[in-house]
Amino acid sequence: DAGVIQSPRHEVTEMGQEVTLRCKPISGHDYLFWYRQTMMRGLELLIYFNNNVPIDDSGMPEDRFSAKMPNASFSTLKIQPSEPRDSAVYFCASRNTDTQYFGPGTRLTVL
């Protein structure tokens, strides 16, 4: 199994630009989670989906953040417009039974 796949692995952009992060979950997993990790705040849950439906987006920091899951094998997290404080590592994780498996993450730097 290829595991959770994320792209890009690194993204450097300028303030105000749109950023799209992508995730392919493990086949057969019905839950997908988006996290953000920083030194200051640790690992924060942004949003999670069950069977492609958003269940809880209370962790999405602002309206600048949006996430979609158009099918069982693909999800996006979009930031528009991006700001320097959005700089972090963004992880996607998928789940079967009780265990979450993480992708390699996208390191986002907003200048």
Added chain:
Amino acid sequence: QKEVEQNSGPLSVPEGAIASLNCTYSDRGSQSFFWYRQYSGKSPELIMFIYSNGDKEDGRFTAQLNKASQYVSLLIRDSQPSDSATYLCAVGERSNYQLIWGAGTKLIIKP
């Protein structure tokens, strides 16, 4: 607010000794408990999970759960330099598929 607390460390342990990592949680309704390991620059990876009071062993790792004290720990026997990492404790409820994450304990194994 549901919380999971860990000592941030660093916890320094000599090679070959037992490393003991601790985690407390606030929600008595919690039913699933996870330990993840995260190497610098990498994504969290599951070490083990535990649901019932008592000990659960997997190789050099032992998870201990005490629901009455709302306490979960991870013991690493015969510590190796390759065990040096940040260890994240995560707690979940059966009725809610989110995990509440601790901030992590940085473990350093000294040769």
